[in-house]
Amino acid sequence: MQWNAVPDSIRQEIEETRAVPLIYGLGVLISLIHVYFNIFADIAVLQQNIIHFAGFVLLCGLIKPLFSQGIFGLVDKAWVIAIASSALYLLFAEDMIYARGLRLVTLDWICGSIVVLGAIDMTRRTTGWVIPILIVVAISYLAWWGNLIPGVFQFKGLSAETLLFRSLFGDDAIFGNIARISASFVFMFILFGAFLLRSGAGDFVIHLSKGIASKMVGGPGIVAIIASGLTGTISGSAVANTASTGVVTIPLMKNAGFSPRFSAAVEASASTGGQIVPPIMGAGAFVMASYTQIPYSTIVMVSILPAILYFASLVFYVRTESYKLGLTRTMEKGPALLPMMLREGLSFIIPVSLLIVLLVVGYTPTYAAVIAILAVIVSSWFTPNKMGFSAIGDAFALGAKNMVVTAILLCSVGLIVNVIATAGIGNTFSLMITEWSGGNLLFALLLVAMASLVLGMGLPVTASYIVLATLSAPALLQLLANAEFVQVLSAGGLSDEVNAVLMLLGVSPEQGAMGLAQAQSLLSNAPDEMLGLLRPMLLDESQIAVLLLASHLIIFWLSQDSNVTPPVCLCTFTAAAIAKSPPMATGFTSWKVAKGLYIIPLLFAYTPLVKGDWSQALLVFIFAVPGLYAFTLLMQGWQKRRLALWERAAMGALAMALLYPLALPWQLAALVMLLGFIFYWQRTAKLCVA
Incomplete structure (x- = not known):
């Protein structure tokens, strides 16, 4: 087995999965079933969603058992099997329920109730207590207390039979539209990411980032930004992104002289940005495509320039902090880019490029993901980490395992969305x-x-x-x-x-x-x-x-x-644990570093960045880059030296002028003024050195 380019974290996860043959085998089976459903099978969407839910309930029960041994362990396993079996019963019961005029018999009541309670339990195991509590509150609102509250949110209520039926078979219910997105687009892209990780793309991303950023001021921080952004193209989780790249990039930043708090904040902010990087963009882009009925490829294309803007804002922050701390030495020379890309990067560059091309020319995301997975396997044979049958099995198991939290979440959140739609x-x-x-x-x-x-x-x-x-x-x-x-x-x-x-x-x-x-x-x-x-x-x-x-x-x-925003910021807390920095203080630093998350949505609202054609969007982009830089100088109060209060105020005014859609002459004047300030600071810095 070749592990040449597989990151240690992925290698450890695969070895842990292999250590439990039932989890490994079930993961491979679930992945193969989903590939078959999405490419070859012609079955009803509801049936596919139910099988999707049942499979991941079984896998979740194995990965996150309440009790692992003794009589309680047996009870827990029986409960998990009962949830999956009840879901599969509903697959066959749907036609009978409609034939009876939507009347439920005793077995329908039992199995339906088990599925709803099971979804609550599985969600609690994977995401904590908040979503289960929201589900209980939402369902009880339709059934009971909605009729007791006055005002616009009063709801007269539904019968228990209607409520259960809508919770199971409604368009927005547990087996509804969101579950369909989970079983098709989201799963196939998570599986694609697993194949990329197993092919060694994770280490290639780190090496590529070092090769690009080694000669830049603030290089270690820029390595973290590039690595986390690229990892976002193959990862569906910001927290997983933080954990996988942070173990490399955070020590790199600390060794270069950045504080542990700042290092963790940069990694958390960059990993959060990975969720807005095309083509995967987490699971949200697929939900967005379903909600808006706008092609997924369109969402991906209009998201390219905003993603670049966000990561540019992080780079500005890192470089400014580097000058502030006097960390102007560059890193040791990174690996030569072209030889490294030919040696390690083909299994990343070819599949991702092919995926984007297929999406742009109009192929469905599911079809594009399957072709990209095949491209990973083929292109890996031109790298040191060739993917044989064993590695392919690892990728199938890893993809299913990585999907557990998302699958349970997307199915279960349908119970909340169903209440919102119904009421x-x-x-x-x-x-x-x-x-x-x-x-x-x-x-x-x-x-x-x-x-x-x-x-x-x-x-x-x-x-x-x-x-x-x-x-x-x-x-x-x-x-x-x-x-x-x-x-x-x-x-x-x-x-x-x-x-x-x-x-x-x-x-x-x-x-x-x-x-x-x-x-x-x-x-x-x-x-x-x-x-x-x-x-x-x-x-x-x-x-x-x-x-x-x-x-x-x-x-x-x-x-x-x-x-990245306190008081609850999981990415930041994960990064803080790696950096050994105070979690809450790190949270406030990451909130400051990730300012682009708040500025760029304003551009969506007030400029043609996503509302105009490419020429209009590009013009907004050209002025937004220096605008974000000016805003960074306002926040940091430092360029080559500490900025006076009037200089920071001037940077705030120039940032507003460059980011707000003013007339072109005004924005050009603001850009010239910003360049004049930069030239002045560069010149005075050289005079001080001399």
């Missing part, structure tokens, strides 16, 4: 956001950011995104559409049909246009019926789809903040 809580919450914000988009974004932070204290990122998108995406879409509506009205060039409607409202635009204030007044005061006539004339379906994507990307990015 109409999402629409009510969206109306409340619109009302509380007073129609102000910035205030609405602040409310969503606060909600994401609160949810993120107890929910994993993907679950936080799902719940928050269900609750607040309609409100954000409405506010973004209103802003676009006002811009179009004030831009001029209105059609005769639009002018006719405006005349009915007593508005006569001069030369076919109106001022911003007049357009906003029209939006605020015109009857909804007339606005309903105007909107389709001014905003077509493609524009609405783009605004929908922007609203979901805003929520998706803000949902990532729980990884």
Whole structure:
């Protein structure tokens, strides 16, 4: 068995899996079943989702038993088997339930109840107590206490039979749309990542990062940023990313002179950014594609420039900290890039490149993932770590094992989403956001950011995104559409049909246009019926789809903040444990370093970064890079030397000018001024040295 390029953490995980043949064999079987379902089989989606849930319940019970020995161990195993068996019973019972007019018999009640309770138990084993408590609260809201509360959230309740049926067979239920995403797209990409890891891609990423960053100021920190970003293309978990790359990059940063707290913060921030790096982007991008009905390839393509911006902001922070600490020496020369890429990198570069190409030209994500997996196997034979039958088996087992938490989570969170959809809580919450914000988009974004932070204290990122998108995406879409509506009205060039409607409202635009204030007044005061006539004339379906994507990307990015923001920040705590730094203090440092998670969603809302064509997005990108650098100088107060208070204030003003969509001459002037400051600091630094 060749382990040449397999990282120690992956090697240890594979060896631990092999040590329990039942886990290894079941993992391989589950992976093969999913590959068969997604490529060859033609079965109902519900059946595929039920088998997906049952398989991962069995694997979860083996990996995370409540009791491992004695009578309690036997009881626990029987309970796990009962959950899986009950789910499989429902696979065959569905037609009979419909034939009886949606009436449940005793066995349906027993098996359905076991599945719901089992989902709660398995979620508690994998993610802790928060989601199980939310499930219990949500289900009891539909069944009982929703009728007891006054106001807009009052719900008259459902019968127990209807509640159980909807919890199992509803479109948003435990075996519904989110489970379908888990069983298809998410699993196949997690499996692809497992094949990449088993082929040695993890070590190649570290070597490549060292080769790129070895001659840069702040090289060790930049190694962590590049390595974690690249690992994000093959990993579905920010915490796993932190653990796997952090054991290498954090000691590297500490040895270079960075503090343990800063080293851990950089690694946590970079690993969190791995979740926004195409093509995988965690599981959230697949959920987003399902919610918005926008092609996954489109989501991937528009996410490229924002991801680069985020990692650029981290690089700026590391370099500024390096100058602040006087760590201007470069690292030892890294490996030569071209020979290393030809020797080690083919099994990473070829499959990832092929995957992106297949997505861009229009193949389904599932098909693209399968072809990319085959490409990993073939290309590995041109590297020292050739993948034979044993290595392929390892990858299948590793993929299933890595999927356990995500599969259980995505299935079980359907119970919460089902309640939100059934009771109409999402629409009510969206109306409340619109009302509380007073129609102000910035205030609405602040409310969503606060909600994401609160949810993120107890929910994993993907679950936080799902719940928050269900609750607040309609409100954000409405506010973004209103802003676009006002811009179009004030831009001029209105059609005769639009002018006719405006005349009915007593508005006569001069030369076919109106001022911003007049357009906003029209939006605020015109009857909804007339606005309903105007909107389709001014905003077509493609524009609405783009605004929908922007609203979901805003929520998706803000949902990532729980990884790095106190008081509960799992990525940061993982990195702090490796760095041996204070967890909470490290959390505040990582919150500061990961500022891009809060700035870039503002660009989604106010600029054409994701709402415009490529030329418009590129123009925003060109000015946003120096804008983020200016913001870093404002936060750090240091360039080649400590900045005076007026210089920091100037950096804040220039950052605003470069990031906000001002007229092009103003942004060019701000860019020239920033370059002038940098030239001045460079010159004065040389004079001081001389």
